[in-house]
Amino acid sequence: MIVTFLDIVIAGLLMGGIYALIAVGLSLQYGVARVLNIAHGEFIMLGAFGTWMLYKMVGINPLITLAMCGPVLFLIGFFLHKTLFRSLLASSASADIFEGRSLLASFGLLFIIQNIAILTWGADIKSYSYLNYGVNLAGALFAANRLVTLLFAVVISAAFYLFLAFTRLGKAIRAAAQDPRTAGLMGVNINKVLALCFGFGALMAGFAGGLLSMRYPITATMGMEYTIIAIIVVVLGGLGSIVGSFIGGFLLGIIGSIVTYIEPGLALVAYYVIFILLLLARPTGILGK
Amino acid sequence: MDITTFTSKRSLVSGSVILIIFIVLITVPLYAPGYAAILLSSILMYVILTISWVMFSGPTGYMSLAPAAFFGVGIYASAIIGGKLPFPIVVGIGGLASFCLALLVGALTLRLRGIYFAIFTFGLVMLMAHSLLFWELHVTGTRGRFVIVMGYNTIYYYLLGISMLLLLTSYLIRRSKYGLALQSIGQEEDAAAHTGVNVTMLKVTIFAISAFFMGAAGAVMATKWTYIDPFIAFNPFYSFMPVVMAIFGGMGQLYGPIIGAAILTYLEEFLITKFAEVYMLIFGTILVIAILYLHDGLVGLIQKWRRRIWGERYANT
Numbered sequence: 001m002i003v004t005f006l007d008i009v010i011a012g013l014l015m016g017g018i019y020a021l022i023a024v025g026l027s028l029q030y031g032v033a034r035v036l037n038i039a040h041g042e043f044i045m046l047g048a049f050g051t052w053m054l055y056k057m058v059g060i061n062p063l064i065t066l067a068m069c070g071p072v073l074f075l076i077g078f079f080l081h082k083t084l085f086r087s088l089l090a091s092s093a094s095a096d097i098f099e100g101r102s103l104l105a106s107f108g109l110l111f112i113i114q115n116i117a118i119l120t121w122g123a124d125i126k127s128y129s130y131l132n133y134g135v136n137l138a139g140a141l142f143a144a145n146r147l148v149t150l151l152f153a154v155v156i157s158a159a160f161y162l163f164l165a166f167t168r169l170g171k172a173i174r175a176a177a178q179d180p181r182t183a184g185l186m187g188v189n190i191n192k193v194l195a196l197c198f199g200f201g202a203l204m205a206g207f208a209g210g211l212l213s214m215r216y217p218i219t220a221t222m223g224m225e226y227t228i229i230a231i232i233v234v235v236l237g238g239l240g241s242i243v244g245s246f247i248g249g250f251l252l253g254i255i256g257s258i259v260t261y262i263e264p265g266l267a268l269v270a271y272y273v274i275f276i277l278l279l280l281a282r283p284t285g286i287l288g289k
Numbered sequence: 290m291d292i293t294t295f296t297s298k299r300s301l302v303s304g305s306v307i308l309i310i311f312i313v314l315i316t317v318p319l320y321a322p323g324y325a326a327i328l329l330s331s332i333l334m335y336v337i338l339t340i341s342w343v344m345f346s347g348p349t350g351y352m353s354l355a356p357a358a359f360f361g362v363g364i365y366a367s368a369i370i371g372g373k374l375p376f377p378i379v380v381g382i383g384g385l386a387s388f389c390l391a392l393l394v395g396a397l398t399l400r401l402r403g404i405y406f407a408i409f410t411f412g413l414v415m416l417m418a419h420s421l422l423f424w425e426l427h428v429t430g431t432r433g434r435f436v437i438v439m440g441y442n443t444i445y446y447y448l449l450g451i452s453m454l455l456l457l458t459s460y461l462i463r464r465s466k467y468g469l470a471l472q473s474i475g476q477e478e479d480a481a482a483h484t485g486v487n488v489t490m491l492k493v494t495i496f497a498i499s500a501f502f503m504g505a506a507g508a509v510m511a512t513k514w515t516y517i518d519p520f521i522a523f524n525p526f527y528s529f530m531p532v533v534m535a536i537f538g539g540m541g542q543l544y545g546p547i548i549g550a551a552i553l554t555y556l557e558e559f560l561i562t563k564f565a566e567v568y569m570l571i572f573g574t575i576l577v578i579a580i581l582y583l584h585d586g587l588v589g590l591i592q593k594w595r596r597r598i599w600g601e602r603y604a605n606t
Binding site for chain 2: 036084087088091096099100101103104105107108109110111112114115116118119228231232235239265266268269272273275276279280283
């Protein structure tokens, strides 16, 4: 009984690490740049396909690819904000209007990125095998790639948290999240900070995509599922709270793992039920203001 | 010429234009080949979804992503009771089921503001799709259902009837005091409540009325598709399409969303059979461009050009 329970919790933590990483990225884009990026999952998909392509064609180790795909996606995100979202921000009368319009614009991006991916790589399922052997952990057997992805997800999230907490740029980002106007008056280059945050969000998505591709088969249409999970986790942790997203990711991973153990078909239903109850009871999330 | 005869002349002109369009639409199946009715049915379906969406979300500014949920409820109503009851009653029940769902959802959620309302309504669509799929797989033991087929012309006339009713309702709401109250909610909800508008009541009612038409349209469209499953019925695409069409056409005038729906549906019909990916790519690009540059949609653009060519008709007040 206790052993099964431990199995379930560990499996949940293994999944939760990726959820946390995805959600931290979205949280950054929403919490600071105020873009609820529906195309977040498409950046994950791009990261996954980049890793797959480099591994299959050139034979580069997926863990090394992380350091290549991430920066490329960062640049894409950075320039997307510099061009598209910045002109939206400039032409929107209020913050609410900007949120609505940027949500729709990111929905357009979803279609553009997804269909370019289908036209380039086709719509079929791709996969590769990496670190695919069992590791005995306290009596339970786990695939090595799952442990590696958890480790990387935690290290990346923690490193990012330290960056936010202790560097000058991190302080500027936190200030911009609290009050962009005042932060601007205090000498923060607000447009640059917002674009950087959007880029960091894309970077996280790219890392998460690379890690996901080691564990699961990938398709060009995989993004939406992860976007929805990210939105749920972000709402669970409190919109805009990085630590909340991190905790929320693990929480949702464990909940998913428990529900899957009881009835596999109900995992997604359970996510939505939690999500809807949460929005009704406490829309600000577990760590929201 | 004094101003009253001038305006009555204008309304006479626009009235007769509407009448002529209406007669043409009614007689289309008599002289045009079958494809015209099919294409017009698709356009009418999106017109209904878009106008219903604009009815609530246009003036209030609450971005509802629930159309797919209401549309899907209509589809499922038609799949479950279709064939057992006369078709007009099936369509009515489809609409009423959506109406009730919207009352419930509206009463629960319309206190959520801004982005929370949008995510909630979107979550609702996905929740319904996944719960229904689970129900179908584990309780009824099937994945999808077959729907009694109707003739193309029947579908066309039903959709035409629903859209006429919807346009009339929408027009009447727009020019009534409720229309003004809705706009005041969109501009400043607290102020609207202070001036004596029963904010919650009004929002929930209009939300439910708009859902009625989406559900009725779903009940009719189900008979066109013959086979449905939870992910066909509750496809999030039907939540986003009305939003895009409304923004593309322009929400300032009642005919803006109609133009947007007609153009984008034609584009869809034209491209989707041969180049589905290219269509979605174009669709995404149009969406981004429309949001960036078309603030008041196509109608706003046309009005701007007209003003530039003929000059201002009225003084700026």
